[in-house]
Amino acid sequence: MSSIIALISAFFSMLNILCNPVNLLTSTFGLYIWNGIGASLSAIIMIIWSSFFAISFRKNIAITETLKSTGRYSSDGLANFGFSFWILIASVLCHLINIGLVYYRNYLLQHEPQQPVHIDIHKNDSTILVY
Template sequence: MAVTRRGYIFSAFLSSVLCVLLIVVALSSDSWVVSLATTNVQVSDSELRYGLFRGELILRNLATPNINTLYMTCISNVNACALSCKTDADARIAEVEALAAGFRPSPACLSITDVDDTDPLEKPPVISYAFYVSVITILCAQLFVAVTAAGLAILNATKNPTEPIFGLPGCLWTNVATACLGCIVMLMFGIYWLTSGLNEHLALAYIALGTYEAGPGLGYSYWLLIVSILCAVGNIALIQIRAYLLERDPPPPMIKVENHSDGTIFLY
């Protein structure tokens, strides 16, 4: 009987499921950027963290911390995204518009935004809207190909024989695409973090206006992408190892009918 070594394919399926879960967590969680926010007039260091959609700002000016939700607010016509803790949508838009224009909005987490245009900022403390949309688009593409890789893996782990075209070759190349897209996102965000000034102003008025001094870093949401890339690379290795072992295995014995003249019936 031919050895199929389907355990390798099933292991690739389990790894693909883990890869999908990691990408979903990275996309939806709120810890791409984490930072302390320090000033002399607070009980202890304040904290902030945010992801691609929301975040949280914990101000510790008093003994009881003041917890505020941060909203990623984007305005396409000014090519700007920034974080705002304003409780009203119009106030958040007004705050981001002010930051994009280099003006100083009131950072307090209220329902209104007052803007001071007499002392403009040297550089608008915002995130590029095009960059932001590109990161989310590539992450969604990575998630799609990772789901496809998982589907092809379980299809080939349960079907006999394995699919010739959309099966293992497709599973192999979707994992290659998953790893490549993950690397692209990490490089894009990492380079942007280092070169755009985002690591200094954090696209947040409290930090950009100098109200608090930041101690920023990249959070676990970003670093989870490394694990998802390793899962995809591991799947590639499993599929290639399986192919190598199948090629190394000796072929099944061949029965030569011409050597049997006694009328024996052979079943194939």
């Protein structure tokens, strides 16, 4: 589910690059929402996997032997977090970095100084004719 939310967030990011949408979920505020949901879902997946690992996977990861309950096979202490778990950390970081970049973009747009327009009224080069 987190991957689907990440794809939706990427789609709306491209939409924001190409045009200026005004709908709540497609605007830059929507990018905060989609990236926040993606980061939250990835974090929830990490918490659930970590809790399952601490409760049962660390003690015995042999599924068929666990279901048979013979007790002869054990992998106590041999299990570890796989590559997929560490990719989730990268996913959470990417979502948070994306939120930070959108915030920084909005900050720059709000605090960008206006360029002063200077018109010299006393200049007489006959380009402005007043009748």
